[in-house]
Amino acid sequence: MNNHHFAHRNRSATPSRQRLLDRYKQYLQSAELKSLAGDRVGAENDYQHAEHFFRSAAQQKDADRL
Structure with a gap:
């Protein structure tokens, strides 16, 4: 196992909101x-990933309130 696996294993199961x-x-x-470079498809893909992480952070915030 390389160092990456050890670092990943030590992280908590739920990623922090930050x-x-x-x-x-x-x-x-x-x-x-990517958008500035004219790569519309790549930019849209990254925007979708960004939205996923934004929603996950919002969900984490709600879970921390309970």
């Missing part, structure tokens, strides 16, 4: 760059 928001921002930035 980590989800970081991924959201990464995908948004990637989508914007």
